[in-house]
């Protein structure tokens with residue numbers, strides 16, 4: 001079989017998936033039914049954790065060079081700033097939110113993928129497929145109408161909210177469409193009394209108005225405008241957006257030169273299982289939610305990074321393949337639930353309509369945002385550095401009393417150090433003091449371990465860290481690590 005993995009969809013998730021697999025030496029094809037990349041700004045934010053994960057493949061700096069750094073978010077109610085959450089204290093080499101239109105994110109990912117020798121096959125649509133047990137047979141339709149039948153070992157549906165892969169598998173997309181209409185504007189704006197390195201969210205009695213800087217003078221504006229009317233939300237005019245901004249914003253704002261005006265509704269849906277035999281779904285194909293918190297695309301890209309190293313190990317003949325591949329759904333579905341719940345909660349709080357409830361909300365929020373641990377926690381949550389896999393079936397033993405990160409937790413990268421998971425094969429990293437037992441481990445498991453040991457998080461312990469930067473197990477004895485790794489030989 002010349003294609004090990006077929007990826008349907010070249011949005012940010014499919015592109016990330018293809019790049020990670022290609023980097024790890026897996027032969028991939030990525031097909032995309034659209035003729036061109038999106039030219040819309042859609043998902044705007046790359047959070048700290050996403051930048052950390054991109055850094056593993058050496059392409060993070062291109063994103064940082066192209067993006068606009070935002071270091072704080074303000075919540076304003078009744079002309080008073082009741083919350084100021086700064087990202088500067090997020091414990092990451094990237095303590096900020098990087099604003100970058102999705103069109104640019106996709107362009108940079110596609111450039112990175114091309115450098116790895118993989119070209120997106122445009123105007124090629126996945127029509128149908130069948131999982132035969134030992135391979136997947138897929139039917140692709142090309143631009144000239146001819147159909148190609150392809151055998152692939154694995155198929156990954158990164159084909160968005162209306163996923164052909166999800167439909168063909170018959171996976172239920174459980175959840176709701178919220179009955180509120182929203183407007184979105186990607187627009188030029190002047191007069192904001194807040195630096196263009198900060199986000200502003202206005203809680204007004206009519207609803208919410210949020211302003212995200214995209215670049216100097218250019219902003220994303222979103223606002224809820226009331227109960228849904230008709231089958232589809234209509235796109236706003238510049239005057240309508242200006243009127244909402246005048247009423248809910250700080251006053252004196254001047255909008256001009258819209259780049260994109262759109263109406264939208266929020267869907268909150270998710271599949272239960274992200275894997276069915278040789279087929280996977282990731283990104284919007286598996287979960288869609290409110291844009292509040294800006295987590296949708298980031299979560300999808302993390303899905304891709306989670307699956308890619310596991311699938312690469314399996315493609316390279318690792319043992320324990322079922323356990324590895326099943327863990328993708330367990331780990332990412334739990335994160336999907338969390339992100340859905342958080343985004344839903346943020347949206348519900350922002351769009352409260354009852355006047356008394358709004359007053360209580362504003363008072364409670366004013367109090368809570370006054371507490372520095374709450375502000376820190378919120379910044380860390382948005383930056384996605386607190387996410388982890390505490391209940392993962394891949395978590396190995398955890399020696400007590402050592403301190404340092406536990407199995408399932410993120411091993412925070414250190415600025416200037418090669419990230420775990422970098423390089424051309426997926427390898428675990430060992431954080432331990434050098435010694436005979438450690439050298440023997442490196443020798444025995446050289447296919448699974450980075451060749452160099454890294455300093456331990458605390459003395460007396462050994463930490464085994466997965467290629468996606470989460471701790472696999474913690475031990476006081478190298479034998480425990482050897483037992484864990486043996487499962488993948």
Ligand SMILES: Cc1cc2nc3c(=O)[nH]c(=O)nc-3n(C[C@H](O)[C@H](O)[C@H](O)COP(=O)(O)OP(=O)(O)OC[C@H]3O[C@@H](n4cnc5c(N)ncnc54)[C@H](O)[C@@H]3O)c2cc1C
Nearest residue numbers: 009011012013033042043125126159160283284294296297
């Ligand atoms: C108006 C709007 C505003 C948004 N704002 C935000 C935001 O602020 N923050 C945020 O995080 N997210 C936001 N999102 C969501 C974000 O855009 C998505 O989460 C993200 O695009 C998901 O990426 P994906 O790769 O999973 O899917 P998509 O980007 O949808 O990509 C899927 C790709 O698959 C292709 N495809 C579909 N079917 C097939 C097939 N059968 N064969 C081949 N190709 C196929 C499609 O053409 C598409 O290119 C917004 C979305 C919209 C529409």
